[in-house]
Amino acid sequence: MNGCGDIRDQLAFYLDDELSDLDRVRFEEHVRSCHSCSDAITGERSFLELLRSDGRGDSVPRSVRSRVEGVLQTATEAERAPADLRRRVEHLVGVPRSVPAWRRFAVASMAVSLALLALAFAWRTSAPEAVGPSEFAVMSVATHQRHQRGSLPLEIETGSPEAVKNWFGDKVPFLLELPTYQEVSGQDRLYGIGGARLVAYRGDYAAFVAYEMSARPISLIVTSTTLAPPSGGQIVVARGLTFHFDVVDGLRVITWSHRGLTYALVSDLEERGEDSCKVCHAGAPEQDFLVELRVDRITGFSGLQEP
Amino acid sequence: MTQGQIDREFAAAALDHLDALYGYATALTRDRMAAEDLVQETYLRAVRAFGRLLPDSNLKGWLFAIMRNVWLNQQRHDRTGPAFIELDAEDDDRWRFLESGGASPLAELEQSETRVRVRAAIESLPPAFREIVILRDIEGFSYQQIATIIGCPAGTVMSRLGRARDRLRLLLVDRRQGVAT
């Protein structure tokens, strides 16, 4: 039925286990009675085995293995955060939806927005197994306290994020993007900016921005990740950012890193169930605010196991 | 089963494919530093996209697809062109053998020589051929899995694989008879 030519055409498919059951039965029938094709199979099989056994490259260097283990370890540690906190943050960042182009801002400012809202109603008391806060988190809390005591007066007082950004322009070696959603949309203010100043950190400057939210003070402190790698606390990974939640001196501090900068948000905000619901279910504009948090979203896997 | 257990399982399972991914990264980039960075970036992306991995998915194929996607994006963004720095000589088996002070038996020398030759032959292939040989003959993916990873029809996989093997056969089969068992 099958000639030698057909068999040779199917040889690679046979050895790669890509023949249908029927074709494989016919193939094997022919080969049992044909020495020439049988020899061809033997030769090709040993060639493929040679590739398989000797074609493999070197094992991964130990240093790379350590780096990858670190990546996976961090991701596993994220699971140490209480399920409730994680669920709330995940709820906050929500399912991405399309957003009009005019509403797009710098990614960093989205993270600030997320953290502001997370501060407002995603907080839970510290879990017993949480690691202590980072030095930067402690410094940020101290900065917040000193500002509240009046020992760190603002160097610029303004309600405009743009003005703050420009003021820092020639004072810190990075561009500080701040959330401007409320200014753009004209909706009711969830939080407002008060002003800013420079603060010292590890022989360099950090940017300090004073906010208030529901008449309570919030501090944002920003410096380079080289100076202040975020660590410790309860870890929540959301939208590609790793947030570290800590409590220091009764104040709440969230730190995270993005594009070479480390951010800390300090607040004494209490969780108030009713207000949380109000904020959370404020409606579509609030959701739009959050869906901009699509940091470094992975695209291009449409052909692969996507729900 | 809690989410934490799933994640630890994922971490352990993902780590099992590290060497394979490094091999693929080396084949794609042909640059040791770039390959190392590509491996790390692939795991970062995988961790972030973990929630999108369905329970019965092929983890290895998914990781390979992420790696290829990351690499493609890097190619697009880095229009200065890929660097073609040769791998360090100390990674070469010949050097490893010499360092062992000549204590290896003849069989090991032959084994080592075969390995060097097979790897050199694969290295010499054009990128698209090299990739398909790594995916099928080294890593054992099916035609359909390869088609998914590299984003082309299964028919293209078959024809490309056939041509890649033809080249390798020319380079390896005749010469091999001297040392083959």
Ligand SMILES: [Zn+2]
């Ligand atoms: Zn025959």
